[in-house]
Amino acid sequence: MRRFALVPLVGIIGVVAMLVVPVSPNLLDFLLIINLSIALTVLLVAMVTAETLEFSVFPSLLLVTTIFRLALNVTSTRLILTSGYAGHVIETFGNFVILGNPVVGIIVFLILIIVQFIVITRGAERVAEVAARFTLDAMPGKQISIDADMNAGLITDVEARQRRKKIEQEADFYGAMDGASKFVKGDAIASMIIVAVNIVGGFIIGMAQQGLDFNTSLTTYTTLSVGDGLVSQIPALLLSTATGLIVTRSASGSNLGVDILNQLFSYPKMLYIVATIILVLGIFTPIQIFVTGPVAILLFLGGRRIASLKKKEEENSMKSAEAEKLKTTKSPESMYHLMQVEPIEFEFGYGIVPLADASQGGDLLERVALIRRQLALDLGIVIPMIRFRDNIQLSANEYIIAIKGNEVARYELMPGHYLAMNPGFADPAIVGIPTKEPAFSLPAEWISESMRDLALVKGYTVVDAPSLIATHLTEVLRRHAFELLGRQETKALIDVVKERQPVLVEELIPSSLTVGEVQKVLAGLLMERVSIRDLTTVLETLSDFAPITKDTDTLIEYVRQRLSRQITAQIRSGTDPITAITFSQGTERRIQDHMTATDHGIQLALDPRIAQQLIKGVADHVSRLASLGKSSVLLVSPTLRTHIRRILARNMPDLSVLSYAELDPEAPIESGGVVNI
Structure with missing residues (x-):
């Protein structure tokens, strides 16, 4: 559509040129048909528009079409008064439409003027004025409501801006329509004056300059003037009707035709009553039955058809309601609640049911309550209620943890066994089934109950199934707390x-x-x-x-x-110093050279090869320190901390990345290595 953006501009320039440049009768015929086509198009678009803002250009379009129509009146007046001929279109309206009778033409023209000026234009003007006033008065309340919804978190700032913009557009539209309705009123007055000037001026010119007799001059110029008035007033009437439709349109979400059918013909009994009245008029009045009979029959058949359709809709609705009710009755849970996304879900196979069932001695639910309490103290947020649900699709001793409907963790227990983990100093001479601990992916082994005491003696950490689930669930909730x-x-x-x-x-x-x-x-x-x-x-x-x-x-x-003191306390173990991995000055300088300012703030555009070297360098130091039984943190400058954290998050999500400004000055620090790339 951008290729045609200059077409309206060229058209407006052409309209201005028509006011001073003579136009041939053939070109005038073409322009008059264009005027009628535009008016019909505007009327149809106004009928199918669901909301007024979908046709927000209407006030400006109304002004342009009014100027175009007045320019056509000036052009046609010039041709009528100078040559006594204004093209086939005006001649057709003057002879064919009014059958060559000037008196009939004047009467028809006056009727159109009365309908347009007194009925449609005045009503549309009043409605536009009231709509503009009410829209402006309602603006503060609507904006306060939007601010309240945004502050409550019900809508985003983007949605709030969109709603505010829509309110401003509505106010601008109805304010413009209040003024645009004056165009239509002024156009109707101008049309009456132009027709009168054409008749009087043409009659004088015909008698004084062209030597026509009284009857010929009066008939010729009256016919042309009335034809000119009709050919301009019919499009004007269409635009006036479109104006009335636009300003009286309510935001129903559907077009005018659909609303009329849904609301006017939704009561078949009313059609039966109207059909009866029309039929009685044909029987008991001089109005002939063959005129009223077909209308009554059409109304009766229409009412019967509508009643049949409504009955089918009601039957289908009842069947659907009964089917839904039956389906809901058979289901142990409401279908509506099944569709809701739970913040946290714990789904398990039937083998884990005894752990969650208090009647069978299970204490998993009590442990979960303690977990929520502990996380509230540790993280400062209230963890939502956890939905426990058995899942027949899982194996007997398998469970999954889901956050907002998406699985984030899965593990399978071994019934009748304990999980034994070597803390690093235990005697490894223990035989079990190798596995991974679910919370931290540490190497572990499943051992039978008979080996539990032996494993404890050898220094292993031994946990039962409920403790394992509780630890796993706690770690998952810590990791995904920001999503909750x-x-x-x-x-x-x-x-x-x-x-x-x-x-x-x-x-x-x-x-x-x-x-x-x-x-x-x-x-x-x-x-x-x-x-x-x-x-x-x-x-x-x-x-x-x-x-x-x-x-x-x-x-x-x-x-x-x-929060430096709090952060330092979280990463420090007792009185031990903090083992910190740092970057060399050259490494930090090299990273800072890749930082650029964008519209979204400072961004780090690091070369993938350098990023891999960085990740590998940090990972090597972390692994080395872990083998020595030390936990480590990465210490960087404040300007780099956020960007380095994002680079390392995927490969080392549990590594704490701190800036020098976040450490408590009183906390002891020891070097855990320097990364140099």
Whole structure:
């Protein structure tokens, strides 16, 4: 469509040229048909438009078509007064439509003017005025409602902007329609004046300049003037009707034709009554029966057809309702609830049922309650209720953990066995079935109950099935805690802080940040297993720096620096020093050279070969330290921390990446190696 973008511009220039440049009768015929075609197109589009904003260009289009029609009137007047001939179209309307009778033409023209000016135009003008006023009055309330929904996390900021834009477009549209309706009113008045000028002026010119007699001059110029008036007023009437349809259109989601059929013909009994009245008029009045009879028959048949269709729809609806009710009755669970996505699901085979059934001595549910309590203390969020569900598609002793309907972990127990793990100093001379511990993928072995005491004596860590499941579930929830913190959960946490410190929350939300933006910061902290239990400090930090930047990564870094003591305590084991892997100065400088500023903030565009060297260098040091029984962290400069974390997250998700600004100055640090690439 962009290739034709200049067509309206060229058309408007042509309309202006028509006001001063003479036009031939043949070209005028073509332009008059174009005018009629445009009016018909606008009317049909107005009928099929479901919402007014789908035809938001209508006010401007109405102005252009009005100017075009007035330019045609000027051109036709010039031809009528100068040559007494204005083309075949005007002549046809003057002779064929009104049968060459000027009096009939004048009467028809006046009727069209009355219908357009008094009925349609005045009504559309009033409706447009009221709609514009009500739309403007409702704008503040609608915008407040949008802000409330966004602050509550019900909609995103993108959706809020779209809704605000739609409200502004509606206000602009109805305001423009209030003025555009005046165009139609003025056009009707101008048409009456133009026809009168053509008749009087043509009559004088015919008598004084062309030597025509009184009757010939009056008949000729009256016929042409009325024909000109009709050929311009019919498109004007169509556009007036389109104006009325647009401003009276309600947002029903369907076009006018569908609404009329659904609403006007939805009561077949009314059609029977109307058919009876029409038939009675033909029988008991001079109106002949062969005129009213066919109409009554059509109304009766239409009502019968509609009644039949409604009956079938009701029967189908009842059958569907009965089938759904029967299906729901047979099902032990509501189909509606089956469709809902649970935040956390624990599905298991029938062999694990005794572990979850309290009547059979299982304590898994009690353990889960303790897990939720412990995670609330450790992470600072309330873990949603966990949905336990047996799954016949799983093997007897298999279970899966799903987050928001997606499987994130799976493991299979060995019935009657314990899981034994060597902490590194135990005697390895124990025979079992090799396996992997599910939470941390550590090497382990399944041992029978008879070997349990021996394994404990040799120094192995031995866990039973419920403890294994609880540990696995705890680790999965820690790893995916950021996915479980939505806007609604964030709002609940903020409300708790607001009860104690209302000034802090009111200063931050919504003036500086929205609930959604706060949620992104909290989720970013949880993604790296930083507890948000000290939510007051987090919100105070956001309140300090949100006026400076809205970038989520930058805000997360500021919060982490404020939580340096907490982060240091999380990674430090007792009084032992922190074993830190660092980058050489050349390595950091080389990485910083690949950082570029974009519209989305600072980005690290690292060459894949360098990234692989970086990952390998860090992984080698981590493996070496792990073999010595030491846990390590990666210590980098603050500007690199976020980017390095993203590079290493896939290969080493459990490695803590810290910046120098996040470490407690009082914490002892020992070097665990230097990465040099």
